[in-house]
Amino acid sequence: MATTPEDLKYSKTHEWVRVEGSVVTIGITDHAQAELGDITYLDLPEPGRVLQYDGQFGEVESVKAVSELFSPVSGTVTEINSEIVDHTEVVNEDPFGNGWLIKVELSDPSELTQLMTAEDYLKFAEAGAH
């Protein structure tokens, strides 16, 4: 069963957001990594890139499929997790921890209210699983 930590916010495109002041950390959910299977390639944006809410910011590829990454917030990329680019399996193993993808400085914190709670996301993910 996929885990969904309570302290995070979730998007309908299966990204999670950890809010720490004005900078948020973004990754993909346990449900998403399980659906993708073995992740083999990540295309992440350069620091400094400006992201739009729900805009594409990268790609995640597994043996079987390619999937686009959508930003759950608007803002500027401050950091990417360069450790995982050659160790993509970390995203499968620890999607909410060492498998984080990017950090973003928020330009519109009010957007966070549009994201789902863990409970709502779990229901959403289970409903969409079939």
Place this chain on the structure above:
Amino acid sequence: METLRLTPLHAVHNNLGARMVPFAGWQMPVMYTSILEEARAVRTSCGMFDISHMGRFYLEGPHALELLQRTTTNDVSSLAPGAAQYSLIANPDGGIIDDIIVYRISESKFLVVINASNSDKDIAWFKSHAMSGLEPQVVTSETVMIAVQGPHAIDVVSRALNSQEVRRIERFCFSNLSFETSGIKTVITACRTGYTGEDGLELIAPADVAESLWTILQQQGALPCGLGARDTLRIEAGYPLYGHEIDDNTSPVEALLMWAVSLTKGDFIGRDAIARLKAAKPSRKLLGLKSIQRMQPRQGYTLFSNGEKIGLITSGTFSPAHNLTLAMAYIDSKAATPGAVVQIQVRDKFVDAEIIPKKAMLQCAR
């Protein structure tokens, strides 16, 4: 909606928590835990696959050899009883209807194993060319087929069947072995073939012993592997798959499968067309590609050299042993030079890859 067929191991797959997908009209396990972990087990130890979806039928009678000589490309008369061969079914234009394995059981009895996706088409083809009284006896539903593959596969099967004879089966030969489980005594056909590039056996047994056979193989060290790992392994080994590298419009000449075609055995369907295509030299060839980039080439992606389009990807996979991607592609003959560096367009990026012979792919995956 069409109802999906279930293999005799369906309940076992569900109990193991497999992810099931529809494939060629069957519900099949694509993976149990991880495609790459399962593929790694086959390269380093032993994995097993439920391949019961593959079509299986017997042909028996005084004209069985004649029918197979006419409908398949390899020379069936060169097969001794107890031996098997890779072969093709060609159409009159030299296109590939399917790739198959022909087993010679006796002078006048054969077993043919065909792709699940082509099963109905192939069987109709054989029936339409069969002499009177010769009818394919399809045993797909009443048997199970399990491929046990990897450097430890022979040991695993030998222990599971408590048989030393397993070790004496030579490559592309088969033997009937006895198997006894909870009071049922039965016979398993074990053929030293596979689709992974590793040593191993493909076992055919009556469906009612499927679960006990699978369980004992697992107890003896075979890791359950799904179709996802099977696809990665066959791509790494440079083996074609119908619908990717071969189909009714590709010829064995361009697919570099002429080793499975005997132009000297006498006439067969497609012979003249294949001989003509061979003499004319193919305009494109199926070759391998290797890249250190992680973006996977996938079917339909375009290949470029100096900005000019030179080919199309047929299959590709990430290969975990050395963090490479390996692929196969049809490449214009004038550009099909092993060692040449070309570019694969992967969505909006261009990825460098080196052309390599199909036979050189496997060593990159070990």
